Amino acid sequence: MDTPNRLAAAVSPYLLAHARDPVDWHEWGDEAFAAARRRDVPILLSVGYSACHWCHVMARESFSDPATAELINRSFVAVKVDREERPDLDRIYLDAVTALTGRAGWPLTAFLTPSGEPFFGGTYFPREARHGLPAFTAVLAAVSEAWRGRRSEVAAAGAALARRLASPPPTADADPGPDALGAVYRALERDFDPVHGGFGEAPKFPPAAALEFLLRITDASDAPRAAPMVQATLAAMADGGIHDQIGGGFSRYAVDRRWLVPHFEKMLYDNALLGRLYTRAAQVTGDPGVAGVARTTLDYLVDDLGLPDGGFAASEDADSEGEEGRFYVFTWAEFLAASGDAASLAAPVLGAAPEGNFEGRIVLHRARPAEAVARDAGTDSAEVEEAVVAALEGLRALRANRVRPERDDKAVAAWNGLAIRALAESATVLGEPRYLEAAVRAARFALAELRRPDGRLLRSRRAGRGDVPAFCEDYGAVALGLFALFRADGDPAWFDQAGGLVEDMIDLFGDGTDGGFFATGRDAPSLIARPLNLSDHPTPSDNALAAEALLTLAAYTGEARYGERAAAVFRVAGRLFEGAPTAVAHLAGILAVALAPARELAVVGPAGHPTTAALLAVAEESFRPDLFVAWGDGHCDGGIPLLQGRVALEGRPTAYLCRGHTCTGPTMDAAELRRLLTRRFRLSDGERRVGP
Structure with missing residues (x-):
């Protein structure tokens, strides 16, 4: 097609790749739904992403084919969505297609009423019928015929499914405890592949x-x-x-x-x-x-x-x-x-x-x-x-x-947050300064380019463009990345920015009724459902990231309200620990930390002093997910509650190991700190367990 379609104005590389399709694509928005209502036709929603192989196959076979495009344009309003740019739409309609067919994936193909209610769908459809899949043109013809001939039945099915998608998840009767961890462990043990590793087939x-x-x-x-x-x-x-x-x-x-x-x-x-x-x-x-x-x-x-x-x-x-x-x-x-x-x-x-x-x-x-x-x-x-x-x-x-x-080459806020965290933590553990430098550059980019002037995070950015407001996962992941940077280089500016993002996350996404966090902000346009994502898929769920950010801020500040918000997340997810334990594995890892009393380590001493470096190295030589580390030079605590009142004794770098901000006697000796850290804080039954 020589003349580009509406997608030529898109930001997403995935959408731009379809700008010369003969299909008359729309981006998701009011214009598409108004056109569907005016023409009295359903919406064909196609969701994919740039790196998706089968998305490319379907594009070559069907969306680039003039005859197929003519059928689409005549009988539907076609809408193309980049799942990475709009994870809210992806999750809603992925769940819908799963409910309709028992399976889902990408490319995701869904048929909607002009009100956005899904009534039929699938994934990849071939140009010609094969491997048990109908030809895409046959699917298009059947859906169009059903819309014309059985409208009331189709509309009723779509409305019923939309109501189901909008229903809140049932909460647990009590806070999940060690038994929830046991359920996840036993499920993984059952699914483990002893020959090749991993889980399942x-x-x-x-x-x-x-x-x-x-x-x-x-x-x-x-x-x-x-x-x-x-x-x-x-x-x-x-x-x-x-x-x-x-x-x-x-x-x-x-x-x-x-x-x-x-x-x-x-x-x-x-x-x-x-x-x-x-x-x-x-x-x-x-x-x-x-x-x-x-x-x-x-x-x-x-x-x-x-x-x-x-x-x-x-x-x-x-x-x-x-x-x-x-x-x-x-x-x-x-x-x-x-x-x-x-x-x-x-x-x-x-x-x-x-x-x-x-x-x-x-x-x-x-x-x-x-x-x-x-x-x-x-x-x-x-x-x-x-x-x-x-x-x-x-x-x-x-x-x-x-x-x-x-x-x-679009930069997604949540994924950049995951990268910042990985690089900041690994820089310290692996002794790779360039990882810390890369994390700092990415954090500066995120705080400068992935934010509106009013401070609201943006989901993604490419070539200076991008206006989709960020989702809960973006706030949680970027906050955790900034907390990791604070731990790595001690700059209190990272802590301040992370704390601000957590506060904004609570305000924008928090469910004030049952607890937990919605995927979309209270300032987002209304959809047929407001997702509250508890399952990992394939990144950590919004609520797992939110709970971890809350527990991190609680450890550094000593403020119980953050821990209480995290506990509400565990409560909302409680039924999943019982019914689908492996779906909440990341949240289970956070729960494992929440159930074991957290430890805080404050190190006070000049950044270049060898004893300061030795004390911090001891903190990072083992994986201690229940340990939260802050360090300062002793002249300014940077407003970090964990550092307030902590001084370098006798002018020498000093470490304070605390539990609930109540600290043991300070030490200036790395070997002594190692001994203190090796002691386990146990659960009330006297043994760290993952079962009842």
Whole structure:
């Protein structure tokens, strides 16, 4: 199509990619609904995102086809939505299609009344019927006929589903306790794949929330498999094709149980969550290989997703040159040419063989240990590892000359918040100053570019444009990123900004009736439902992020009202702990911290003093999710309640370990602080447990 449609004025790269479709697309808004009412036709809602492979397939097959477009334009008002820009619409209509069909995903296809009520839907529909799926043109014709011939039935079904979507979740009768943690642990234990790691069957998604929950309970006496499940899954993912063995970073998911063949799109949120997870796992295990995966993942995030203005891009596409995975896979001939003399030793380690493992091509993965290959070859493992390094360098050089997948360069507030947190925490743990520098740049970008003049956060920004107000997850994630920066560099400005965002979050999104937090602000236009998201999917839920931000602020300030708001979130989610425990894994990890009495550590001393550095290093040498750290120079507490009244005794850097802002005797000795931190604060039954 030579003449662009309405999407030519969009901000989202995903919408712009459809600006020359023959479909007469609208963006979501009053204009589209007015047109549907005026023409008395239903709305065809198509939801997707830039890195979605099957979205591209449906676009090529149907939305670029003039005959299909003519049918759409004649019988519907077509609306295109970027799920990353409008997660509220995505969640509402994803839930609707799930209710209608029992499954959902992207591309999401929904048919709505002119009032926005969904009455039919699905996901990808092919151009021609295959694999049990009807042809998209047949679906369009059937829906149009139903709208014309059975209007009252269709409208009634849509209204009933809209009422169901708008119903608030039932709250628990009592606050969730250790039994809720036990339910999540047992569900994960049941679903665990003992052969390949991870949970459930194919396709397999990186289970960041579940693994962090398990990391948080590794000291529980009745959760003996928590640590082994984490270690096995992280090792299997790192060895798999889902992990880019050349450039670092992880793809969205694997199509098989083995983590071997991915859908090749790379998302900012996955790599932020996984980079942080591998960092925390390295603290727990002491395994340098785990720390190495954390570094390559975060290096990918900084080097390949970093934007010139300091923020981070949303994703990289699965496709390049019209083929899925083209950038990442190799023929056997390419492998041999790029690897040279290293090929014979490197091939069995990297799973390279003439027949390939993905449509005749090779997805690199760690198929065999170097030690096993060395035994077979009659050499030592060091020589094999040298060959692997040489092969990967040759393949990297070959790949560098290929067309790289398209990058969706919009900066999403929530995902930038996740990245800021991952980088700030990992900078300290891994000793990587450049991660802290990247986190600071991204935080400055978020506070300057992802806010309106009145202080209201924006959901996303691209090329200086973006006007969608931020959602609850944006406030929670950015606040947690800023709290992590405060912990990393001690600048009280980060704490002030984070605290302000939490207050705004309470005001804009808080449910004053039952507790919990809505996804959309009280200033948002009305939709058929106001989502209150409790399930992780695929990022931590709005309410999990909100609860963690509230508990963090409660620990630093000692103000009980923040903890009470977090407790209300747990109460609202209580039924899910019983009925769908793995869906609230991230929230369960926060609950695990809330049930164990929090500890606060105030360190007072000059930033450059070696004792100050030693005290802070002790605080970060182990994963202690119940420990909240603040430090200042002793001259100004920056308005941080935890630092108020704390001084450097005898002019020497001093640490104060507290519980509920009641502190033990101060110490100036790093070894003594380590001893104090090693003591466990136990639950009232005298034992840290995850069951009743």
